[in-house]
Amino acid sequence: MARAVMRPFLTDETSLRADAQRNRERILAAAEEVFLERGAGASLEDVAKRAGVGIGTLYRRFATREELLAATYSARFLALAESSRARDADIGPLDGLRAYLEELVRHTSVYRGLAATLGTVMQVGTPGCVATSEEGARLLRRAQEAGVIRPDISFNDLICVAVAISLAIEQDSSPQTRIAHLVGVFIDGMAVH
Amino acid sequence: MARAVMRPFLTDETSLRADAQRNRERILAAAEEVFLERGAGASLEDVAKRAGVGIGTLYRRFATREELLAATYSARFLALAESSRARDADIGPLDGLRAYLEELVRHTSVYRGLAATLGTVMQVGTPGCVATSEEGARLLRRAQEAGVIRPDISFNDLICVAVAISLAIEQDSSPQTRIAHLVGVFIDGMAVH
DNA sequence: TACGATATGGAGGCATCCTCCGTTTGGCAA
DNA sequence: TTGCCAAACGGAGGATGCCTCCATATCGTA
Numbered sequence: 001m002a003r004a005v006m007r008p009f010l011t012d013e014t015s016l017r018a019d020a021q022r023n024r025e026r027i028l029a030a031a032e033e034v035f036l037e038r039g040a041g042a043s044l045e046d047v048a049k050r051a052g053v054g055i056g057t058l059y060r061r062f063a064t065r066e067e068l069l070a071a072t073y074s075a076r077f078l079a080l081a082e083s084s085r086a087r088d089a090d091i092g093p094l095d096g097l098r099a100y101l102e103e104l105v106r107h108t109s110v111y112r113g114l115a116a117t118l119g120t121v122m123q124v125g126t127p128g129c130v131a132t133s134e135e136g137a138r139l140l141r142r143a144q145e146a147g148v149i150r151p152d153i154s155f156n157d158l159i160c161v162a163v164a165i166s167l168a169i170e171q172d173s174s175p176q177t178r179i180a181h182l183v184g185v186f187i188d189g190m191a192v193h
Numbered sequence: 194m195a196r197a198v199m200r201p202f203l204t205d206e207t208s209l210r211a212d213a214q215r216n217r218e219r220i221l222a223a224a225e226e227v228f229l230e231r232g233a234g235a236s237l238e239d240v241a242k243r244a245g246v247g248i249g250t251l252y253r254r255f256a257t258r259e260e261l262l263a264a265t266y267s268a269r270f271l272a273l274a275e276s277s278r279a280r281d282a283d284i285g286p287l288d289g290l291r292a293y294l295e296e297l298v299r300h301t302s303v304y305r306g307l308a309a310t311l312g313t314v315m316q317v318g319t320p321g322c323v324a325t326s327e328e329g330a331r332l333l334r335r336a337q338e339a340g341v342i343r344p345d346i347s348f349n350d351l352i353c354v355a356v357a358i359s360l361a362i363e364q365d366s367s368p369q370t371r372i373a374h375l376v377g378v379f380i381d382g383m384a385v386h
Numbered sequence: 387t388a389c390g391a392t393a394t395g396g397a398g399g400c401a402t403c404c405t406c407c408g409t410t411t412g413g414c415a416a
Numbered sequence: 417t418t419g420c421c422a423a424a425c426g427g428a429g430g431a432t433g434c435c436t437c438c439a440t441a442t443c444g445t446a
Binding site (some may be wrong): 040076116119126150152153156157160161163164165167168171181182186187189191193 | 203308312313343345346349350352353356357358360361364374376378379380381382384385386
């Protein structure tokens with residue numbers, strides 16, 4: 001139940017001292033590995049250890065677990081927004097939203113335990129989070145303007161849907177087909193009939 | 194990420210020694226209070242302390258947090274199943290399902306943090322969990338036989354929906370109206386068009 | 387080269403989990 | 417009633433993880 005922490009997110013170009021920048025990257029690489037192996041709740045001291053860095057260094061750079069998760073995800077989320085934008089011309093508004101949701105769920109299911117914190121993670125404000133949020137909002141607006149999605153659906157509803165499906169995927173182990181099935185159900189629910 | 198633990202659930206009539214039975218009830222009462230105050234992640238040692246019982250006693254009776262949560266919820270869930278059955282005659286299959294889901298979400302939102310573990314909790318097998326599961330499955334079957342809910346919807350989908358909505362409720366603080374809104378969306382998605 | 391701002395690391399305090407085992411107690415059989 | 421023992425008790429203690437703090441080290445600039 002971590003509170004959402006809004007603070008300026010430091011990207012690569014920010015004036016970090018060379019050693020700090022190097023350590024930041026080591027921490028991210030280690031976090032990626034450790035989260036993959038043991039889920040989003042893994043020990044941060046393990047991450048620091050694998051990065052060859054003191055725990056204090058990790059905490060100075062990433063004040064909360066959510067910040068670290070979000071940073072680890074930033075590249076992935078950037079790619080998601082990118083690929084969604086890329087297929088925009090070739091796909092209708094409803095299917096665009098469907099594809100976006102399916103991809104979001106797939107990304108969210110990479111680390112066991114990430115789903116439950118997705119809402120918080122999305123608020124941390126990394127470039128990837130921002131890009132993914134904006135893309136989702138854009139797709140939703142587009143579909144609503146095209147008259148295929150109900151006007152009373154909010155972006156929060158989308159995130160909530162993604163969280164739900166990811167959680168479901170985590171619990172039973174019936175992966176890919178179930179993602180499409182559940183996304184289909186929700187898209188139908190949001191559609192104008 | 195606790196694994197679901199299937200073990201025979203000890204109800205009141207089971208041959209527990211008198212002192213054990215007394216302590217079990219004290220623990221449940223204390224857990225109810227503590228979880229209400231501090232959410233489903235509260236310290237179990239606090240629960241034991243408030244119950245006036247050693248921590249070992251708590252663990253012997255409830256091997257996991259999920260078991261304790263489920264037991265605490267058992268009465269609530271029993272009531273839920275009961276009231277759902279009671280209104281069965283007065284309500285159509287679709288609205289019956291809707292009412293059930295709304296009530297399930299409301300129950301699940303009582304303790305902050307319960308939603309994320311609802312799936313696990315539902316598998317623990319307390320009388321309440323069983324009753325609620327069976328009632329949900331029955332409503333779903335009824336609605337599908339009436340031809341108003343798609344045949345490819347499973348009971349797991351329902352739980353997933355309840356989890357999603359509860360999580361959404363926990364995050365923003367826009368309670369009652371949002372429950373109805375989201376349940377409506379999902380019901381529409383599951384409906385036959 | 388020297389100096390101050392920046393960064394480092396890990397010890398340590400605290401919270402929680404969960405197990406283990408010596409002690410106590412309830413309930414039954416004699 | 418008494419005595420016995422299976423059942424239950426409690427809490428110390430080992431293990432893990434979180435996060436802070438500060439003496440020390442390092443970078444980059446003047």
